[in-house]
Amino acid sequence: MKGVFIPERDPRDAIRFMLRQAMEKGLLGGILGYRRKNSGLIYPYLFTSKEELSQLVPISPVISGYSMATLSSWITTNGYSGEKIAVLLKPCETRAVIELSKFDQVSLENLLLMTVECLGTYHVLDFIDMIEGGESPEESLLKSYYSREDDAFREACKICMYSKAPYSDLNLCFISLGGKGLVVETSSEKGYHLMEKLGFSVQELEDEALEVIDIRKERRKEFLEKSRQDLAGPEKINEFFQDCINCHNCMEVCPICFCEECFFDADRYEYVTRRFLNWSPKEGTFPLPEAKIQFHLGRALHMSTSCITCGLCQQACPKQIKLSEFFILLAEENQALFDYVAGRDPEEKPPIREFYEEELEEYTGGT
Numbered sequence: 001m002k003g004v005f006i007p008e009r010d011p012r013d014a015i016r017f018m019l020r021q022a023m024e025k026g027l028l029g030g031i032l033g034y035r036r037k038n039s040g041l042i043y044p045y046l047f048t049s050k051e052e053l054s055q056l057v058p059i060s061p062v063i064s065g066y067s068m069a070t071l072s073s074w075i076t077t078n079g080y081s082g083e084k085i086a087v088l089l090k091p092c093e094t095r096a097v098i099e100l101s102k103f104d105q106v107s108l109e110n111l112l113l114m115t116v117e118c119l120g121t122y123h124v125l126d127f128i129d130m131i132e133g134g135e136s137p138e139e140s141l142l143k144s145y146y147s148r149e150d151d152a153f154r155e156a157c158k159i160c161m162y163s164k165a166p167y168s169d170l171n172l173c174f175i176s177l178g179g180k181g182l183v184v185e186t187s188s189e190k191g192y193h194l195m196e197k198l199g200f201s202v203q204e205l206e207d208e209a210l211e212v213i214d215i216r217k218e219r220r221k222e223f224l225e226k227s228r229q230d231l232a233g234p235e236k237i238n239e240f241f242q243d244c245i246n247c248h249n250c251m252e253v254c255p256i257c258f259c260e261e262c263f264f265d266a267d268r269y270e271y272v273t274r275r276f277l278n279w280s281p282k283e284g285t286f287p288l289p290e291a292k293i294q295f296h297l298g299r300a301l302h303m304s305t306s307c308i309t310c311g312l313c314q315q316a317c318p319k320q321i322k323l324s325e326f327f328i329l330l331a332e333e334n335q336a337l338f339d340y341v342a343g344r345d346p347e348e349k350p351p352i353r354e355f356y357e358e359e360l361e362e363y364t365g366g367t
Contacts, residue, residue: 001207002192003171003185004200011174014182015058015116019086021198023050028112029083032071034060040131044071046085058088058172059116061141062127067255067312069096069106076107086112090121092310094165095343096255099306102350105258112190115168117175119212120150120157123315145175148212156311156324159220163210166344170194176208227329237293240326243319246292250313250323256303300330305351307331308342 006014022028034057035045042057042064068089075085089097094115100106122130122137130137144150150158164171169191173183186192186202195202231237251257309331314323335341338351 001185001187001205002202003183003205004195004202005181005183005205007181009181010179011172011177011182012058014174015088015172016053016056018184018198019047019056020050020053022086022194023053025197027084027194027197028086030085031056031088032068032075032085033058033088034064040136041128044068046075056088057138059138059142059174060088060090060121061137062121062124063090063093063310063312063315064124064127066253067096067310068093069100069255070253072097072111073100073105073255073258076111077105082110084110084112086114089113089115089165089168090118090310091115091162091165092118092160092308092343093255094168095162095308096310098167098343098346099256099308099350100258101346102306102353103258108346112194113165113169115165115171117164117171117173118157119145119148119163119175119210120153120160122152123154126152142179146178148210150212154311154315155322156309156314156328159216159223159328160309161213161216161220163213166341167346175210223325224329224332227325230325231329237297238290241290241293241296241321243321244292244296245319246295247318248295249316249318251295251299253312253316254299254303255310255312256306256308257299296326300327302352304330304334305338305340306342307335 006018009017019028019031023031029048031047031053033045033047034042035047035052035055036042036057042060042062044065045052045055047053047056068087072087087097094113097106097108097111097113101108122141127137130140140152144152163175164173164185165187167187169186169188171185171187173185174181177183183205184195184200185205186195192202231240304327307327307330309324309328311324311328313327314321317323331342335351340348340351342350
């Protein structure tokens with residue numbers, strides 16, 4: 001891989017230094033990242049001056065509220081045509097940005113994707129508990145990264161296979177260095193040119209894979225097998241979603257769901273559902289599922305081939321339904337059908353936007 005090694009520096013300071021230099025040289029007009037409050041809580045913020053960067057949290061221990069992918073979409077689809085903005089992202093968020101760009105929901109033209117190496121994040125409620133208990137989530141996160149311990153992370157993080165994004169402009173890698181330096185991998189021409197303009201010499205570097213990813217392969221396999229058992233058939237699906245209150249929080253935080261108006265929130269959906277429920281089901285058929293189950297099945301049908309398995313749906317669920325089981329299983333199997341990986345390549349067309357007559361012949365019998 002090509003990149004730059006910044007030695008003997010806390011990776012957080014190295015990231016702030018690099019971004020400050022980019023703003024001073026006029027290479028960036030803003031940085032979208034997390035800002036720290038005096039209370040220790042953090043929130044998404046668009047930094048527009050170098051003086052503000054002292055409050056930047058470069059390695060966030062939590063995905064708080066909306067994904068940075070969603071915020072990137074809001075910024076670039078609202079007519080923004082200003083200076084280049086760098087976005088600090090988790091690997092799953094970068095993959096979501098790439099997917100959204102394929103549906104014209106993000107413009108990559110004025111975005112610089114900076115993906116911070118990641119082994120996981122805390123659930124937002126655990127994050128708050130840590131702060132209230134006097135613990136620093138940031139320091140605890142880094143300690144876990146350096147020791148490769150992920151027990152305290154969200155469930156989706158524990159089986160994630162991407163410590164860095166398969167596509168990004170810059171991958172910011174630091175875990176294998178144990179806190180003593182930063183490797184900036186130039187993964188695109190855009191990233192390469194930025195580092196050159198900052199005065200760094202881009203060189204060929206050794207690519208070190210994190211051994212914890214190999215450990216997660218078996219864990220992910222076991223997770224998926226359990227999901228298949230928990231969701232095997234209509235009765236188990238009904239049981240799985242029995243506590244759902246149909247609040248749609250999972251859809252609201254999902255970085256892949258972007259429709260201005262969802263069919264499941266529309267008045268027409270209520271009318272159609274009532275009409276179907278009034279029809280007596282024919283002998284040997286299943287009755288129409290409850291509205292809340294139709295919602296989950298319908299949403300999965302639309303977005304499973306672009307799902308980046310971030311697990312934010314589960315974090316947002318007020319009933320603590322293990323939604324990661326449902327969506328990660330569908331994403332894994334549906335994407336495999338098309339040899340597709342969400343967020344792998346911005347030029348790779350998503351299955352939902354392509355159709356080939358010969359595809360899925362093993363299921364259709366060629367008809």
